[in-house]
Amino acid sequence: MADRAREVVERILRAGRKGDVGAFVELMAPEGYIEWPFRPAGVPGRVRGRAEVRRHLIETAGTLITFDEYRDVVIHETLDPEVVVVEYEAVGSVVATAEPFEQTVIAVFRVQDGLVVSYRDYINPLPLMQALAGGAGNR
Numbered sequence: 001m002a003d004r005a006r007e008v009v010e011r012i013l014r015a016g017r018k019g020d021v022g023a024f025v026e027l028m029a030p031e032g033y034i035e036w037p038f039r040p041a042g043v044p045g046r047v048r049g050r051a052e053v054r055r056h057l058i059e060t061a062g063t064l065i066t067f068d069e070y071r072d073v074v075i076h077e078t079l080d081p082e083v084v085v086v087e088y089e090a091v092g093s094v095v096a097t098a099e100p101f102e103q104t105v106i107a108v109f110r111v112q113d114g115l116v117v118s119y120r121d122y123i124n125p126l127p128l129m130q131a132l133a134g135g136a137g138n139r
Contacts, residue, residue, distance in 0.1 A: 009116075086107045
């Protein structure tokens with residue numbers, strides 16, 4: 001099962017980087033959620049269910065930040081075969097200014113029956129706050 005969870009996480013990361021909302025949402029459980037425990041004002045704490053996840057991604061994908069690559073991706077499989085932890089650097093640019101953008105991410109996924117039931121995205125909120133304020137984002 002751990003290999004399966006890892007495979008699902010790798011697929012959802014690819015879909016997220018490419019902005020492929022359809023592929024991303026297909027990998028979410030019907031009541032699965034994405035949560036941002038650390039976030040700037042205006043960013044929701046959680047979106048739950050495929051419809052809400054789809055709506056959120058469509059409304060936000062490519063509007064503020066575009067991602068070109070995820071660097072230094074490290075995937076940690078845990079003692080719980082449903083839980084996968086991922087570390088990476090998201091690299092792209094701020095849409096409004098074309099300034100470079102980098103953000104450190106640690107994400108914790110729970111996968112059941114081949115679908116993501118929870119995705120806790122522990123982003124570093126400082127680069128996003130800087131981008132929202134009109135400055136270039138960096139770690």
